[in-house]
Amino acid sequence: MSDLTEPKDRRGYSVEAYVFLGTALFFFVVCIAYWFTSYEHAGSVMLLLTAFLGFLPGSYLYWWGHHMRARPEDRDTADLEDGAGTVGAFPSSSIWPFAMGMGAAATALAFVFGEWPAILGAGAMAAVLIGYTVESRRGGYV
Numbered sequence: 001m002s003d004l005t006e007p008k009d010r011r012g013y014s015v016e017a018y019v020f021l022g023t024a025l026f027f028f029v030v031c032i033a034y035w036f037t038s039y040e041h042a043g044s045v046m047l048l049l050t051a052f053l054g055f056l057p058g059s060y061l062y063w064w065g066h067h068m069r070a071r072p073e074d075r076d077t078a079d080l081e082d083g084a085g086t087v088g089a090f091p092s093s094s095i096w097p098f099a100m101g102m103g104a105a106a107t108a109l110a111f112v113f114g115e116w117p118a119i120l121g122a123g124a125m126a127a128v129l130i131g132y133t134v135e136s137r138r139g140g141y142v
Contacts, residue, residue: 012074013065020058027051096132103128 031047034040072082107121 012068012071013061014074017058017062017065020054020061022054022058024051024054024058027054094132094135096128096135099128100125100132 027047028051031044031051034047035044038044072078075082103121103124105121106117106124110116110118110121
């Protein structure tokens with residue numbers, strides 16, 4: 001079935017966007033109430049940043065929802081055949097995320113032991129980024 005017959009308000013990612021934007025609105029209201037009842041800076045800033053954590057993916061999904069065709073699962077008139085075919089490319093198992101975590105851990109140890117773990121960790125993370133990029137472009141193991 002053609003997407004041209006669907007109404008404009010039935011776009012993709014609308015439910016997901018509204019969940020995140022609703023979460024952001026909730027935490028923003030709680031932040032305002034918290035500020036006026038406690039006048040505490042740290043908790044208010046954390047609640048405000050939590051609201052932004054909901055706003056960022058919500059605004060991204062809202063924007064994409066208005067700039068792409070509706071997915072088959074978003075349309076009431078979709079048939080089973082509309083969702084058939086290749087779903088997407090999924091990465092295989094890789095050692096690079098573990099190596100990135102080890103590099104980040106080494107970088108975090110710089111807060112305790114000085115700057116030398118940060119140099120080692122930054123070097124490891126740069127090498128991991130290169131390796132992970134090469135692996136994802138080749139579609140296999142490096």
